[in-house]
Amino acid sequence: xxxxxxxxxxxxxxxxxxxxxxxxxxxxxxxxxxxxxxxxxxxxxxxxxxxxxxxxxxxxxxxxxxxxxxxxxxxxxxxxxxxxxxxxxxxxxxxxxxxxxxxxxxxxxxxxxxxxxxxxxxxxxxxxxxxxxxxxxxxxxxxxxxxxxxxxxxxxxxxxxxxxxxxxxxxxxxxxxxxxxxxxxxxxxxxxxxxxxxxxxxxxxxxxxxxxxxxxxxxxxxxxxxx
Numbered sequence: 001x002x003x004x005x006x007x008x009x010x011x012x013x014x015x016x017x018x019x020x021x022x023x024x025x026x027x028x029x030x031x032x033x034x035x036x037x038x039x040x041x042x043x044x045x046x047x048x049x050x051x052x053x054x055x056x057x058x059x060x061x062x063x064x065x066x067x068x069x070x071x072x073x074x075x076x077x078x079x080x081x082x083x084x085x086x087x088x089x090x091x092x093x094x095x096x097x098x099x100x101x102x103x104x105x106x107x108x109x110x111x112x113x114x115x116x117x118x119x120x121x122x123x124x125x126x127x128x129x130x131x132x133x134x135x136x137x138x139x140x141x142x143x144x145x146x147x148x149x150x151x152x153x154x155x156x157x158x159x160x161x162x163x164x165x166x167x168x169x170x171x172x173x174x175x176x177x178x179x180x181x182x183x184x185x186x187x188x189x190x191x192x193x194x195x196x197x198x199x200x201x202x203x204x205x206x207x208x209x210x211x212x213x214x215x216x217x218x219x220x221x222x223x224x225x226x227x
Contacts, residue, residue: 003139003163004130005215006201007170008103012065016201019211023128023203024098026070031096032062033079033089035112036104036134038150044082051078062102086116093118093125101131106138106145107157113138122160129162133170136196139163146181154181163204167193169218172200182218193218 002023010016011024034051050058053073063073077096079089093099099122101109113119122129129139137143141164145155167185169178172195182193194202200214 001126001162001204001206002128002130003204004128004201005136005139005168005196005204006130006132007136007172007196007198008132009061009065010132010199010201012068013199015213017068019201019203021069024066024069024071028069028071028075028097028128029095030066030071030076030098030100031079031092032076032100032102033093033113033118034058034102035079035081035116036102036106036109037081038105039108048080048083051080058102062100081112086118089116089118090121093121096127098128098130099125101129101135101138103131103133103135105150106134106143106159107155109134109138110157110159113160119160123162136168136170140167143167144169144181144185146175147177154184156185163207165207166191166217168215169193169195172197172218 004020004023011020032051037047050056053059063076066076077092079092084092110119113122138159139162140159141161142156142158144167145151145157146169147154167189169182172178182195185193194215195218196202197214201211202209202215203211
């Protein structure tokens, strides 16, 4: 299994492309599981429209960073909530080489995956998993959510369990609330915590970190790491 973690969709950046082209090929088939939307202002018709070619805002946001790799748009499929069925979702996942997990609301993402009976199904896929922000967080066995404009309180949730050896803080910019949340988590578990800056990314091959940029280790065994 390959895991590509990041705070943002930076795959087309000049310094990132040479690293990821090892994993993202011209003939790669990608499936986007578009379950990470927030509830505020949600309308199903607008949600579907946002993931629809050619002008959907989220469609463009996800497709554009893959263009440097030569991937054709017809090789990108979409699993849409309340449009796809459990059966069609699983078929699209099985047909894909890369499973893309968009950013958004990680807690709601996990709950919707449960509704579609996809948690255990995804755990058994030996494929490439990638996605920014929430798409990185839910790859962990459990994750924390630091207070921010979208979440008023500290939260903890079970994830997919694809990564078990460390925790993450995405969009890290040294905010007091982020540091407080990291300290709180470090007292609950001794696993390391990596802070992903906006430009940061990490690549794992079969659970081993093989690539890393602007995603330093912040805590290990309850102690702050200098960087």
